[in-house]
Amino acid sequence: MPPLPVTTDQAYPLIFAVVRRIPRGKVASYAQVAFEAGLPGRARLVGRALADAGDGKLPWHRVVNAQGRIALPKSSLDYVEQQTRLVAEGVIFDGDRVSFARYGWKRSPAPVID
């Protein structure tokens, strides 16, 4: 079955709920947030949701693009804000990128069966 159609009014709360449970010091990609929210393939919608957010409590800074980079113009104040907040949480930038291997949020760490 194809993904159920969801209006943005319904989608935003789902997206925010996922973003809210990204732990401190961890990051998630837009695509991952969309996926966890039950909206596969809607990464762009996540970006819009965060841009529209305005909720001061929302840890929007823990969402970066698939390359581990901040998805904002480097010249923007929001860029600096996001980077500063991440660094404050202990995230170390490798140049302008963060390592998903070290800081990527894994909802439920898959137990390795050997």
Place this chain on the structure above:
DNA sequence: GACATGACATAAC
């Protein structure tokens, strides 16, 4: 309704 734009992703070259 066509067209452009964007806090995106993926693949190909």
Place this chain on the structure above:
DNA sequence: CGTTATGCCATGT
């Protein structure tokens, strides 16, 4: 590393 192309979906003109 880079650029281009394609898919994607909501908004604004």
